[in-house]
Amino acid sequence: MDLKSEKIERILSKYKFHDVAVAELQKLNNIFPDLNPYTDTYTFNDSSQKELLKLSGVIPVKYDGRSYNFPIQLWLLDSFPFTPPICLLKPTSSMVIREGKHVDAKGRIHLPGLHSWDYPKSSVVGLLTEMITKFEEDPPLSSKTTKDTKDPHELMAFVSNLQINDGGIRHHDQQNITVSVIGGGDLGMACVMSLLSKCNVDKLVFIDIAESSTKGGSTDLEIFNLPKVQVSRDISASAGSRVIVVTANSWNGEESYIKVVQTNVDLYRGIIPSLVHFSPNTILLIASQPVDIMTHVAWRQSGLPPTRVIGAGCNLDSERLSYVLDINLNTHKPAWVIGELSDNKIPVMSNVGLSSNGELEIAPGSNSTKPLLDRAFELMKNRGQRSWSVGLSVADITNSILTDKMKAHSISTLAQGWGGIGVEVFLSLPCIMGANGSTRLAGVLLGPEEDSKLKTSVNSLSTLMSQIRI
Numbered sequence: 001m002d003l004k005s006e007k008i009e010r011i012l013s014k015y016k017f018h019d020v021a022v023a024e025l026q027k028l029n030n031i032f033p034d035l036n037p038y039t040d041t042y043t044f045n046d047s048s049q050k051e052l053l054k055l056s057g058v059i060p061v062k063y064d065g066r067s068y069n070f071p072i073q074l075w076l077l078d079s080f081p082f083t084p085p086i087c088l089l090k091p092t093s094s095m096v097i098r099e100g101k102h103v104d105a106k107g108r109i110h111l112p113g114l115h116s117w118d119y120p121k122s123s124v125v126g127l128l129t130e131m132i133t134k135f136e137e138d139p140p141l142s143s144k145t146t147k148d149t150k151d152p153h154e155l156m157a158f159v160s161n162l163q164i165n166d167g168g169i170r171h172h173d174q175q176n177i178t179v180s181v182i183g184g185g186d187l188g189m190a191c192v193m194s195l196l197s198k199c200n201v202d203k204l205v206f207i208d209i210a211e212s213s214t215k216g217g218s219t220d221l222e223i224f225n226l227p228k229v230q231v232s233r234d235i236s237a238s239a240g241s242r243v244i245v246v247t248a249n250s251w252n253g254e255e256s257y258i259k260v261v262q263t264n265v266d267l268y269r270g271i272i273p274s275l276v277h278f279s280p281n282t283i284l285l286i287a288s289q290p291v292d293i294m295t296h297v298a299w300r301q302s303g304l305p306p307t308r309v310i311g312a313g314c315n316l317d318s319e320r321l322s323y324v325l326d327i328n329l330n331t332h333k334p335a336w337v338i339g340e341l342s343d344n345k346i347p348v349m350s351n352v353g354l355s356s357n358g359e360l361e362i363a364p365g366s367n368s369t370k371p372l373l374d375r376a377f378e379l380m381k382n383r384g385q386r387s388w389s390v391g392l393s394v395a396d397i398t399n400s401i402l403t404d405k406m407k408a409h410s411i412s413t414l415a416q417g418w419g420g421i422g423v424e425v426f427l428s429l430p431c432i433m434g435a436n437g438s439t440r441l442a443g444v445l446l447g448p449e450e451d452s453k454l455k456t457s458v459n460s461l462s463t464l465m466s467q468i469r470i
Helices: 006-012 018-031 124-137 152-160 185-198 218-224 257-278 291-302 315-327 370-380 387-402 448-466
Strands: 036-043 049-063 066-076 086-089 095-097 141-143 162-165 168-171 178-182 203-207 229-232 243-246 283-286 309-311 335-338 346-349 407-414 426-434 437-440
Touching: 006 018, 006 036, 006 049, 018 124, 049 124, 066 124, 178 185, 178 257, 185 203, 185 387, 218 229, 243 257, 243 387, 257 283, 257 291, 283 291, 283 387, 291 309, 291 407, 291 426, 291 448, 309 426, 315 335, 315 387, 315 407, 315 426, 335 407, 335 426, 346 370, 346 448, 387 407, 387 426, 407 437, 426 448
Parallel strands: 178 203, 178 243, 203 229, 243 283, 283 309
Antiparallel strands: 036 049, 049 066, 066 086, 095 141, 162 168, 309 407, 335 346, 407 426, 426 437
């Protein structure tokens, strides 16, 4: 690995931990000599750019008795090695990405070692070793096939999954739409009823968790035997779910807030990994409280890409805001509430109208839109978030996923990199929701008051996350 070129030395000189970074790269070269350093410009999700060092090359992956070279790319942030690299698959023109637990549709690699990165315990050598192991278990790349060269074994597997019904022939994968609700009580029941009303599902699994303080409702569902509803107390009943809604909480009013949150985290530790084991391609929709923290915890515990772990967040407030602006103030533009689900929530508006075909974006904060949004917020006061309201909101998000609606919802999502947020936190941002999960809208410049509220929320959430054991 040549680190002596003028370009590379110039970039490395700007790294905050230059000597440590160079030492790590030299160790990496001893084990993975096929990775070479280059300088390039990285574009973050908020469209900001930075010149960084990247490593490009291949790693050896064995599968089915044969060895393959998987092309990868690692971008090293200027705080490397105290922050993990951004890892990407870089398929050739003859390869196609197979989206799965550890790689999303855009080739971004998500591994437990990245989520729990803690230098010097963590290293790129260890990360690549983990990457190879995971890729050997579930290869994220495959060769492109054409109609003429399709493997006959793959064709037979496809044919064996075809089923004939009254409407003709359809593939087995299109037949069963299962959604699961984990956790009883008022919110769990509200979600069940709302999902049945809003979403076209073949089966809705309701699992009452014994350890949850939000218990109840399962007996009544069994007594009245609702169509399509399966009641269970076994996590395995959720297998194959397209969406899993988690409402379980473990509240105890006699404990301090941090202890209550920790009890919830401990409850999640017993259910989230099992849910993902039985439904590895699911999208987790978190409605437990505090929703931003519990969505963050669920993402960490699941190992799923952040696009597939979301929280109900500020979606209910956002739908109410859009309605008030449209009906009472005649704006006819989508609007969202962003930030932490607290008093620091921030209203923002779209740059295009409801009937426009233009690309949906958040309008930058301005003196003209602020009075309108503040007035709408006043009209929304004292509405609260009752269980049935949250249930309707959860069903609305779920419907966008199941129908691949590509609608913008303000959901709790990984906010790192959005609008200059540098730390790993989850809070509500407008995201396009579809069958593959969430895609954030680009960040914008907020007004001074709104920016201050967002920073306060980021600091508050980050501090709380540092105090709990995931």
